[in-house]
Amino acid sequence: MVTTRGRLDADDPTERVGSWDFDEADAVVLYVHGLGADAESARDQAYTAQLGLTAATGRAAESDGPPVIGYSWASNVDWEPAKQTADANGAPLADWLSAWADDDGRPIYLFAHSLGARVTGATLRELAERGQTDVLASVSLFGGAIPNDSVAVDGRYGPAIAAVDAPVFNFHSRNDRVLSWVYRASDRTRAVGHGGLASSSSAAPASYTDVEVTDLVADHYSYLEPEEGCLPRAVGQIGFE
Numbered sequence: 443m444v445t446t447r448g449r450l451d452a453d454d455p456t457e458r459v460g461s462w463d464f465d466e467a468d469a470v471v472l473y474v475h476g477l478g479a480d481a482e483s484a485r486d487q488a489y490t491a492q493l494g495l496t497a498a499t500g501r502a503a504e505s506d507g508p509p510v511i512g513y514s515w516a517s518n519v520d521w522e523p524a525k526q527t528a529d530a531n532g533a534p535l536a537d538w539l540s541a542w543a544d545d546d547g548r549p550i551y552l553f554a555h556s557l558g559a560r561v562t563g564a565t566l567r568e569l570a571e572r573g574q575t576d577v578l579a580s581v582s583l584f585g586g587a588i589p590n591d592s593v594a595v596d597g598r599y600g601p602a603i604a605a606v607d608a609p610v611f612n613f614h615s616r617n618d619r620v621l622s623w624v625y626r627a628s629d630r631t632r633a634v635g636h637g638g639l640a641s642s643s644s645a646a647p648a649s650y651t652d653v654e655v656t657d658l659v660a661d662h663y664s665y666l667e668p669e670e671g672c673l674p675r676a677v678g679q680i681g682f683e
Contacts, residue, residue, distance in 0.1 A: 476556025488512025532564025559586030620662035
């Protein structure tokens with residue numbers, strides 16, 4: 443895991459915790475969780491993503507596929523403070539990704555669930571502003587809890603999506619009632635994770651792709667579940683070896 447919990451004001455906000463024994467891996471996945479996760483839940487969600495990815499890639503064991511690093515941030519607060527914290531994690535995550543590119547260099551595939559999409563959007567904006575556009579292999583949003591016009595070319599995150607040298611995939615499901623009801627009532631917008639880019643918005647960046655997974659995803663918490671989520675489709679879209 444990488445964590446910024448209780449560390450956002452530190453000189454180095456990110457801290458490595460847990461096992462980092464994956465020297466033989468050719469690439470890694472960074473998983474960014476959403477709202478309401480404490481440290482234990484963040485770790486459990488990252489492990490679920492690891493199990494789902496192992497199943498989706500047809501590997502015999504977890505150690506055979508790309509290892510999943512969890513990015514743990516203090517999202518176990520109310521909605522408005524959580525959005526502010528998500529934004530505040532953009533710079534630390536951009537710092538960490540840049541350091542990884544310099545010190546390690548293995549490709550990173552970023553997976554973001556729910557409000558983790560806001561952390562990711564803030565990170566992409568930070569990377570674009572710094573001109574560090576080549577630190578990610580791809581970005582995948584699962585049930586993204588950000589406005590459905592924010593990914594357009596003239597939206598909050600659209601210019602950064604266009605600038606970053608990585609494809610961005612948005613996996614969305616109309617079965618996601620958390621986004622269609624709770625998010626819409628709380629934020630008074632429609633979520634990109636429910637129906638994709640708003641049809642009334644301007645064009646999407648060239649590197650952005652909506653992928654509907656309504657037929658595979660039954661609810662907000664099933665996107666990355668082994669055997670029942672959308673990772674088999676995601677793996678095919680992303681192009682994991």
